[in-house]
Amino acid sequence: MSTMMKYEQKALKVVGTRPLRPDGVDKVTGRARYAADYNLPGQLIGKVLRSPHAHARIKSIDTSAAEALPGVKAVVTREDFPDLPVEYAASGELTINFHDVTRNMMAREKVFYDGHPVAAVAAISGSIASKALKLIKVDYEVLPHVIDVVEAMRPDAPLLHEEQYTEGVTPKPDRPSNVAKRMVFARGDLEAGFKQADLIVEREFNTKPVHQGYIEPQACLASYTEDGQAELWTATQGHFVFRAQCAKVLQMDVSKIRVTPTEIGGGFGGKNNIYNEPLAIALSRKSHRPVKMVMTREEVFRATGPTSGANVKVKMGCTRDGRITAADAELNFQAGAFPGSSVAMASMCTFTRYDLANVRVVGNDVTVNRPKVAAYRAPGAPIAVFGVESVIDEMAKRLGIDPIEFRLKNAAREGTRTYYGPTLGTIGYVETLERAKAHPNYSAPLGPNQGRGVATGFWFNIGNETSAALNVNEDGTVTLVLGTVDVAGGSRASMAMMVAEELGIDVDKVRPIIGDTSSLGFNFITAGSRGTFASGMASVLTARQAIEKLRQRVARIREVPVDDVVWKDGWARPADGCVKPFAPMSLAEIAKVAGKTGGTIAGHAEINAQGAGPGFGTHIVDVEVDRLTGLIKIVRYTVVQDVGKAIHPAYVEGQLQGGTVQGIGWALNEEYVYGADGVLQNPGFLDYRVPVASDMPFIDTVIVEVPNPNHPYGVRGCGEVPIISPMAAIANAVESAIGIRLCEQPMSPPRVLEAIEADKARSGARA
């Protein structure tokens, strides 16, 4: 049965404070062990041969010379993995199709992008493995390729999948297409809505794929033994999902694979899916030795999933007094080499911040010759919101209405029906707008060439399958075993805090660890801002179960009815009005005698958490535009977000700041650059520029707490929303600064200069 817990307002002693994080010392001293830090005796080094072509048919693969090279212990190709039929499974970004997963991890009939794996080698050293890769002969028939999403949608575009007919179109098309799926979300009468409008604004936007940019490249270590068991240490956002995916593509029993999640150097959605893991297990199986595989940064860029690049068209109409009457959008999303972008989620995020009667969003999922996209923090939402919030800003400015006031006039509230169906419950969108409007940032004076922009964001948040276990140790301390990977946001600290609050003990008496796949029941990946919500709920349940057992144990020890025992502040105490008063027992005292009075006391929970509360945020940014260089400088930035309840406010602030900085990088600098040959030209942080500390002002945060009614502490989840708004907020600020509306991302100096020059040319022509 799915689990939903009601919010309980109560005085808090631990939740809401800022204790040190349990993993902090290890991380700042370098002791924390990431996947690349793991080694086993006799291990081999695995490396991958990747396609140099964007699109080609594989005519043959000859590995004989590589296999003959001294020091090479195993080579695997498509022949070493079973072909899989169409079969779907949940993963980070909606569903994955194992027919495609097995082709993405190792090419079969064709290579679909520069960097697509074609073979893998395990050797006694990295240099021998690299040498062996050069000895593998692959005979390719190079095919025409397509990189751009708009070009890929044309009927005459090079076709990636000959068997792919656009789904969601009636009747079924008579010819294959790169448009894998088309979807329409609609409500009301769009035409009538536009007829009611006094002002209609219509614009087109284009964004580039951007990478999650995690600091730690993918790494794993696999050991397959002769009895058919495999152990895997890997950097993952979801070790149970990795186990399931590896079992499927290797046709192994799930029970025969044990996955240990290592500390993770960032994921942001990019470590939701397998890449090298099944290759490492297969190489270990073939070589009878452990195999370690660590991606280079170049491999990360060439072969792991970025988010989609997109083409977005937005048309909106409103009355003179600022009421939106109609909203229409078309989202054309790159899926990469295989279908399955985040366009459905983006479609549902496009207008959900507003209470609208007449809406349509058309989404197209388009295959192109790039790596298969992966989730990236609020997958797809920043792309759609870039367009919509830019158009909203333009409407407000043209009508002379304050941009926050315009949004307040149209804001979604509790009871607003979304255009994809459900009605919104208790939400804090209006509260974020009001807090932003009252913030000093919103009224501070601006300097020359400076402008201010506002944008808002929404994300659903999710729950899903979650397990946790709590063991009361013999000295009264507690070990909390979690199944949701702490994706560096500090979630394990938050779980420990909720357990400490429940048990009434100091948080440093609770030791949270992330268990491997053999220690708990299934856990879905840490994604969708579900970690603190769902694992928090499971943790609270483990504590409550343990408390119940503690009460029962004390009742037996003190020989009183269990109803006469209450748990308060870490002690079992006599209930008010109890028949037989007794000496209270602390958790430590009970734990000390637990072994002699019935055994260890523990709690566990296996739930499918439901009731995630949607998150909303409002961003204010001040920028300064250098008209000579085109450089956009972020002068001041304020994030206002409803998080339900900040269990550990410092980590919530970190999430808000981190997501915002990633959004700023997306807005200003990041983009994949492909040559005419379809080869990625900037696979490294030197040429793919993510923001660094010196680029950023302090990101101010305002935490709004409108409790989620479906969580015992009111948690909503907070990691996705902050990345949604920066792109639009910055574009709106630039327009305020220089009067030019930028609709292309990234808003990098060359592109800004180009826009300034074009504006000058237009002004000259008009004069």
Added chain:
Amino acid sequence: MATISLSSNLIPYTCGDTGFELEVANVRQLFAALGERYPGLQTHLDNDIAVAIDGEIYQDALLQPILSNSEVFLFPKVAGG
């Protein structure tokens, strides 16, 4: 009977139907009835559909009860990064 509404993105799989009333006790029965009525919807029911029952959203919750007067919406499942 419960009022069932489908998100418009599911129209291509339901011959244009977007809403109807059904007597079902839980999500599993709802999905079974829909799969029988609209075979083209089955893959989506199996993999990528969430439900909102009386305003609360559920994912992968086949045994969640549906009352006779419940208002139910079907729409795409969500995840995240």
